Every structure is written in C-alpha cells, then in structure tokens.
Amino acid sequence: MSLSQQRRFPRRRTSVGASRDFVTGVLVEWELHPLVEDIKLCVSELATNALLHGAPPGREFCVGLHRGEELVRLEVRDSGPGQPAVQRPDDDACSGRGLHLVSELADDFGVDDHVVGKTVWLVFKISSAPDPAPLKTPES
Numbered sequence: 360m361s362l363s364q365q366r367r368f369p370r371r372r373t374s375v376g377a378s379r380d381f382v383t384g385v386l387v388e389w390e391l392h393p394l395v396e397d398i399k400l401c402v403s404e405l406a407t408n409a410l411l412h413g414a415p416p417g418r419e420f421c422v423g424l425h426r427g428e429e430l431v432r433l434e435v436r437d438s439g440p441g442q443p444a445v446q447r448p449d450d451d452a453c454s455g456r457g458l459h460l461v462s463e464l465a466d467d468f469g470v471d472d473h474v475v476g477k478t479v480w481l482v483f484k485i486s487s488a489p490d491p492a493p494l495k496t497p498e499s
Contacts (some may be wrong), residue, residue: 370414
C-alpha cells in the first residue's frame with residue numbers, strides 16, 4: 360500500500376497552522392493517530408523554517424505526506440537557497456532548536472537539494488508509534 364497527499368501553502372504566518380491542520384487531517388484519514396502529535400510538531404517547525412528562510416516573497420512552500428507499509432514520510436519543499444543544518448544554540452538563545460527537535464522525533468531525517476530549492480524530509484516508522492493510552496473510565 361502506498362498513499363500520498365500534498366498541499367501548497369502561501370508564504371504567510373497562517374500557513375503554519377494550516378500545515379498542521381493538513382497533516383492532522385491526512386494522518387487521521389490514514390488512521391495513524393499515534394503519529395499525529397509528533398508529525399504535527401515537526402511540520403510546524405519545518406513550515407516555519409520554510410516561511411522564514413526558504414520560500415522567497417510571493418512564493419509558496421509545499422507539504423507532503425507519503426505512506427508506505429511501515430513508514431510515513433513528511434516533506435516540506437521550498438524554492439529558496441541555502442542548506443538547513445542542525446544547530447546547537449546556547450542555552451539562552453531564542454531560536455535555532457527546530458531541526459534538532461525534529462531530528463530527535465523522527466526515525467530518519469535529511470535534505471534533498473533541487474535545481475531550485477530543497478526538500479527537508481522526515482521519516483516515521485509506523486510500527487514504532489506507541490499506542491495511545493486507553494481512556495480511563497469512572498469504573499477503572
């Protein structure tokens with residue numbers, strides 16, 4: 360089984376929340392509830408980076424999700440220059456932790472360069488996703 364969905368977003372602040380809503384909807388449709396929170400956090404970081412550093416004014420960025428039997432791949436593609444890198448900011452720094460965070464949450468992480476722009480991608484193993492905690496009822 361292989362499924363794929365993608366959506367383009369304008370270079371606007373509201374696109375970060377729209378990206379989260381998009382991946383949440385797709386993952387729920389695919390019944391991958393245990394991955395929703397991690398992937399939602401990761402797309403927030405990657406979409407913010409695309410917005411701030413990747414997509415030039417007037418351009419868009421693209422968020423894609425691809426599902427195989429055992430993996431989900433999240434991709435954020437933009438048309439801007441530069442190569443993102445995991446940073447080790449000082450403790451009092453206000454930014455610079457996003458790629459470190461997503462690289463820790465994902466099972467694999469990388470950047471593909473294109474003639475114009477790049478794609479930052481993360482892979483999550485479906486089997487490694489913890490089952491959600493059972494809801495407690497008054498009888499439990």
